[in-house]
Amino acid sequence: MKNKRNEVRTVCYDQDLNIDAYHFEGIMQKFPNHFHDYYVIGFIEKGSRYLLCNQQEYQVNSGDVVIFHPRDTHTCEPVSGKTLDYRCINIQPETMRQSVMEITGEETLPRFTQNVIYHSEIASSLRELHLMIMEGERDFKKEERYYFLLEQLITEYADPFAYSISQNSAAAEPSTIVRSLCEYLEKNYAKTISLSDLSSLAGLSKYHLLRSFTKEMGISPYCYLETVRIENAKKLLEKDMPSIEVAYQTGFSDQSHFTNYFKRLIGITPNQYRKIFADKGKNI
Incomplete structure (x- = not known):
């Protein structure tokens, strides 16, 4: 088992896509309750975590995809002392809006119906894109993978009636x-x-x-x-x-x-x- 000295934390900013990519390996850290001002799309590469997101409890394992909207509150901690290997991309709202415009023709922000997608093939697509970013790939194949990934997420998991994260139901406000x-x-x-x-x-x-x-x-x-x-x-x-x-x-x-x-x-x-x-x- 990796200890704290074996933790590797790699972060890369991709100028072509205007997104951040994070790669954590051998992580034992518990992350306190917090939120971000951007979208996070990630997956568990190895390990297991207890996740609390928007006051809903989950246990996420290898191959599970997690999606956080801007201002989704979340916290997580290890399960049974297992270390975490995790990859994610962070997408600012303006970048997401422009990307969705490219895909759908509508200048909107998507609201995804699930914070956790269990055992999803999306993890493989996300991993492929993530590796391209980390390796400094400049070919348009990277952009192709990015748009295909977002298209799949929007088509399969976005709420068609919630065109913007600012248009939640009154009960959620x-x-x-x-x-x-x-x-x-x-x-x-x-x-x-x-x-x-x-x-x-x-x-x-x-x-x-x-x-x-x-x-x-x-x-x-x-x-x-x-x-x-x-x-x-x-x-x-x-x-x-x-x-x-x-x-x-x-x-x-x-x-x-x-x-x-x-x-x-x-x-x-x-x-x-x-x-x-x-x-x-x-x-x-």
């Missing part, structure tokens, strides 16, 4: 109070925010606020804030800003806290992430 709290956190993430601030803004007791927010969003207010901070930190790191400055600009109390939380959510350190675009996918 957060309440006005919780939505206003999310907007406040997203606007003021770089500032020091207290639970008292949020309580006053919502007109709720601290406990009632915590319970209502967590029930509706599937994530606590503090975890939501930290995730927003990390997503904004990534954008600054991609511009080659030093991590100490990024920590300051995104509201973290110190660089150590920033580094530790970044690695817990993303799987690599801020400095490793910052080097991705220059190093073009070396083992990190």
Whole structure:
């Protein structure tokens, strides 16, 4: 069994497709509840994980495909101490919108009907595309594989009545109070925010606020804030800003806290992430 010293984390940015590809090998890390601002399409190459996504429980194993929409809350941990080998691609909403336009002729964002697709042949297609990205393939065969993969996902697993992730049913929408709290956190993430601030803004007791927010969003207010901070930190790191400055600009109390939380959510350190675009996918 691989131990922590044998973990390999490889990240590559593909300029042709404008997507990130992640490859984790021998991972034991538990990832806390969080979300991303982009689509994640991945598969389990080896190992087994307990997954909680949008408050639904799953056990995913080798060959299973996972799909996260932007803002899908999720957390996972090892099953019986098994290490994880995992590959995924991350697609920004604007890139997804353009890709769907190419495939369907409609400028929309897809809403997939399943977060987990068990024992899917899509895993093989995704692995083939992922290897092309990791190997720096520049031939148009890579783009062909990318579009065919998305076409299959859209055709077989996208909800034809949910043309945009912003058009969910009213029952799935957060309440006005919780939505206003999310907007406040997203606007003021770089500032020091207290639970008292949020309580006053919502007109709720601290406990009632915590319970209502967590029930509706599937994530606590503090975890939501930290995730927003990390997503904004990534954008600054991609511009080659030093991590100490990024920590300051995104509201973290110190660089150590920033580094530790970044690695817990993303799987690599801020400095490793910052080097991705220059190093073009070396083992990190």
